[in-house]
Amino acid sequence: MLNEGKIKVQICLGTTCFVMGASKLQDLERMLPPEWKDKVDISAQTCLGMCQNPDSGFIKAPFVKINDEMIGEASVEKVIDKLKELIVV
Amino acid sequence: MQTEVNTVLLRREVMVRLIKAFLSGDFLKQADGVPFDMRPKHAEVPFRCCIHKERAILRERAIAALGGSIEEDDDKTHLSEYAARALERERPDETVLTVIDTACQGCVPSRIYVTDLCQGCVARPCTTACAFGAISIKNGRSVIDGEKCKSCTKCMQVCPYSAIVKIKVPCEDACPVGAITKNGSGHAQIDVSRCLSCGACMASCPFGAVAEKSQMIDILRAIKSDKKVVAMVAPAVAGQTPASINKVASGLIKAGFDIVMEVAQGADITAKTEAKDFAERMEKGDQFMTTSCCAAYREMVKKIAPELKPYVSETETPMHYTAQLAKEKYPDCITVFIGPCVAKRKEGLQDRFVDYVMNFEEMGALFVAMSIELAQCDDYVFETQTSKQARNFALTGGVAESVKVASGGKVDIRPTCVNGLNPKVVREMMMWAKKGQCPTGNIVEVMACEGGCVAGAACLNNKKIAARNVAAYADKAEDIKPD
Structure with missing residues (x-):
């Protein structure tokens, strides 16, 4: 794992992701269980470049990248589910 | 209001697609395609009973986004026609909100309802609290007579089990002046003579059935x-x-x-x-x-x-x-x-x-x-x-x-x-x-x-x-x- 074992979570707060629902992801850090605090490293990015994908990338926005995996149509629930998988392992 | 729920995101996607259509140089044809591009053949049906209903609702969302009135829609006019009207009109429509009839769930009318949590207790405070004699006991449980009930909520307040609830119609409940009610078919309808255009009904409807007539075009x-x-x-x-x-x-x-x-x-x-x-x-x-x-x-x-x-x-x-x-x-x-x-x-x-x-x-x-x-x-x-x-x-x-x-x-x-x-x-x-x-x-x-x-x-x-x-x-x- 990267960053001294921390899971790297990059939230795209680029304009397209923000308009298409990333505003809710601003609260992600607050919504994680406290015991995950030192296991997860959350940062905001502008932007991850996915919206410029020729296949109308905006439809899959917002995007969140967890380590090397890109998650489309990201929601707080979706990100937490993914993190559960990674943290339990 | 919540700014990222599904209904809001659908509305935004329709708008993005229509702006793209306008900018494409092939506006009318592209506008016609919006419901089909959003729900193509064999696509997943995320919210409604079938793909056709999803498309019908998306069509009506697009009508509002093009500035049209769903109240005046006849179901058969193509989106390209609405797009053409948007290109020609001198002035946007005077009323700003429109009800997306097909999206409206026709919620159960607002009323006071005794749920299964009723224990049929001996004290029966609900029966004594009701000033209208609307509550009686049937099969060991409280039952409200809809004809007599005035929705005063006194019974709700006294029930020790919180077994009595008020069934809300979100748009009616949100409107500060009682301007949105049900029409004969049970769907929402806005009384323009009372409507403040505050948008509370639009923000509150979980089916996204109230829309603004956009001036985007x-x-x-x-x-x-x-x-x-x-x-x-x-x-x-x-x-x-x-x-x-x-x-x-x-x-x-x-x-x-x-x-x-x-x-x-x-x-x-x-x-x-x-x-x-x-x-x-x-x-x-x-x-x-x-x-x-x-x-x-x-x-x-x-x-x-x-x-x-x-x-x-x-x-x-x-x-x-x-x-x-x-x-x-x-x-x-x-x-x-x-x-x-x-x-x-x-x-x-x-x-x-x-x-x-x-x-x-x-x-x-x-x-x-x-x-x-x-x-x-x-x-x-x-x-x-x-x-x-x-x-x-x-x-x-x-x-x-x-x-x-x-x-x-x-x-x-x-x-x-x-x-x-x-x-x-x-x-x-x-x-x-x-x-x-x-x-x-x-x-x-x-x-x-x-x-x-x-x-x-x-x-x-x-x-x-x-x-x-x-x-x-x-x-x-x-x-x-x-x-």
Whole structure:
């Protein structure tokens, strides 16, 4: 794992992701269980470049990248589910 | 309102696709395809019973986004026809909200209902609490006779098991003036003679069945024309995206606007004019005055509570003053107000200086459709400096505070706020008018949305974060200077 074992979570707060629902992801850090605090490293990015994908990338926005995996149509629930998988392992 | 729920995101996607269609050069054909592009053959059906219903609803969402009335739709007119009408019309429609009939669930009528949690207790406080004899015991459980029940909720309050609930119809429950009700087929219908255009029904419907008739195509046509187009951004804009207001303004220039003005400029004029008006009224012996800048409140006074009229400041709104300044400076220009509010669309239609109104969601959709990344935009420099108090107009308490500061301590001023309209508040205010007195203060700020304009029905950002950003931007400015 990267960053001294921390899971790297990059939230795209680029304009397209923000308009298409990333505003809710601003609260992600607050919504994680406290015991995950030192296991997860959350940062905001502008932007991850996915919206410029020729296949109308905006439809899959917002995007969140967890380590090397890109998650489309990201929601707080979706990100937490993914993190559960990674943290339990 | 929640700014990122599915219904809101669907509305934004439809808007992005229609803007892209307009920009494609093949508008009519592309517009026709929107419901099919969003739900192509064999696609997943996320929300409704079948793909055909999903498409039918998306078609109606697109009609509203093109500025059409779903009430007048015949189901068979193609979206390309609505798009063609949008290209030709001289003026947007006068009513701003439309009910997406096909999306409306036709919720169970609002009533008081005894749930399975009823224990059939011996005390039976519900039966004694009911003043209308509507509750009887059948098969060991309380049952409400709908004919006799007056929905007073007394039984709900006394049930020790919280077994009695009020079934709500979200749109009816949200409307502060009872303007949305069910028609004969059980679907929502708006009584235009009462509607304040506040957008509370739109924000509350979990099926996304109330929509604004957008003026987006009219605005895109204006941008495409040779005329100068002035974007006037409401103070709430400072909190809407992670980017600064200056970058948002540059984004609007990239999108094709020629000049961007802060509506806070007009808010400075409103604050000073209102301070003068207030001082004169108090000298005359009036007991209170209300602010006048909330468009939904203005409609409320006009349609529901004309007795309040003598107490409302005569001052024009920040949008009006800003548009007037724009028209004076750039004769022949087209003015577009950009804000969080549904009611401003109604006000814009009635104001001779305002040509069009765009909401923040539509502005966001415009950026998405044009691939404008605000983080990469320059910092736009506004021509006029605005005051701290004017920038705070978007927050509850901000307008009353501006009047206080603009008064310069010359009069006894006790601000009080109506933070959000609801039936109870409307009744209370009517009492103030009757008595000529407000018990809590002498300058009453009225805002239809709880929290102020940052909680408007067409915002992009969470209202708490938005409020924080607006306040931070205001803190960078100087205080308003009393005249």
